[in-house]
Amino acid sequence: MTRHSPIAGPDAAGIRFSFELFPPRTPEGLAQLDRVVDRLAALGPEGFSVTHGAGGTTRDRTRGVVERVAARTGLPVAQHLTCIGARRAEIDDEARALRAAGIRRIVALRGDPPAGGAPHPPGGGYRHAADLVAGLMRIADFDISVAAYPEVHPEAASAAADLDNLRRKFDAGARRAITQYCFDTDTVLRFVDRARAAGIDRPIVPGIMPVSHFGRLRRFSETCGAAIPRWLAGMFEGLDADPARRAGLAAAVATxxxxxxxxxxLTDFHIYSLNRAEVSVALCRALRPERTGAGPQAA
Incomplete structure (x- = not known):
């Protein structure tokens, strides 16, 4: 299988990774994010991505973090861009602003509407991620990543329909897919096999979710359709009050x-860092000790 990065171009070094961040709400959170980014950048990643809130509610903060992380690290940073709840003209204007700011890497998602928000406001919008990708590509030659779902998107009519939707996103101009996290590795591998058998030959990058807090992970997984295997629940039972043991176990499971x-x-990974460094650092050192260092100076 050809090796590709979720953010940048090919590298013969083997295993590669990038990190997802989210925009903090407070100045204190932003200062903490700076410290986390410094630690993650020292690991030699391919780059970062920065998320939007539901309905694009963090759009301005997202842009600020994208520019801040790019300036701080000198690494590529992809901006998440969601289309649900926004007019097409709004999205097009934002895409032009991204291009003018020199941001060409985008993670294009349909997204979820904010609580009480309209899925498609008056004036019309991009209804699906494939429509969004096509619209972005009409504006500029963006480097676009999209989402894929090893366990099938909760709204998909079937696994085959979900693959058809993924194909439409690639046909519209996406370069790679980053998967929703999935703790059953066999499910991820079967998904990639099904995609290849269906004629989808673009890069598929597994999304990796280290367990930072099991209770929160369980609640979030219920909303996005990601299964929590019984063996994983058993491993982390009672550890939310023991962060040191939980972090060590989380790193071992992800590794x-x-x-x-x-x-x-599959040698490229997109790590959902949750703006935390400890488990991601341990994971990346275990995967690439020759490039991430093993001593305390690298931490």
């Missing part, structure tokens, strides 16, 4: 998943 995926030829 084992990445090693299995890499053995199957």
């Amino acid at each position: 084992e998943q990445c090693r299995r995926l890499a053995a199957a030829g």
Whole structure:
């Protein structure tokens, strides 16, 4: 399988990774994010991405963080861009502003509407991620990543329909797909096999979710349709009050998943950092000790 990065171009070094961040709400959170980004950048990632809130509610903060992380690290940073709840003209204007600011990497998503918000406001908007990708490509030659769902999107009529939707996003101009996190590695590998059998040959980058707090992870997973295997729940039961043990176990679980995926030829990973460094640092050191360092200076 050809190796591709979720953010940048090819690199012969083997395993590669990028990190997802979210825009903090407070100045204190932003200062903390700076410290996290410094630690993650020292690991030699391909780059970062920065999320939007529901309905694009954090759009201005997202742009600020994208520019801040790019200036701080010198690494590529992709901006998430959602289309639900926004008029087409609004999205087009934002895309032109991104291009003018020199931001050409985008993670294009349909997104979820904010609570009580309209899915499609008066004036019309891009209804699906494939429509958004096509619209972005009409404005500029953006480097676009899209989402894929090993466990099938909760709103998809079937697994086959979900793959058809993924194909439409690629046909519209997306370069790669980043998967929703999935703790069952066999499910991820079967999904990639099904995609290849369906004629989808673009890069598929596994999204990796280290367990930072199991209770919050369980609640979030219920909303996005990601299954929590019984074995994982058993491992982390009672550890939310023991952060040191939880972090060590989370790093071990994520490392084992990445090693299995890499053995199957999937060597690029997009790590959902949740604006935390400890588990991501441990994971990346385990995967690439020769490039991330092993001593305390690298932390």
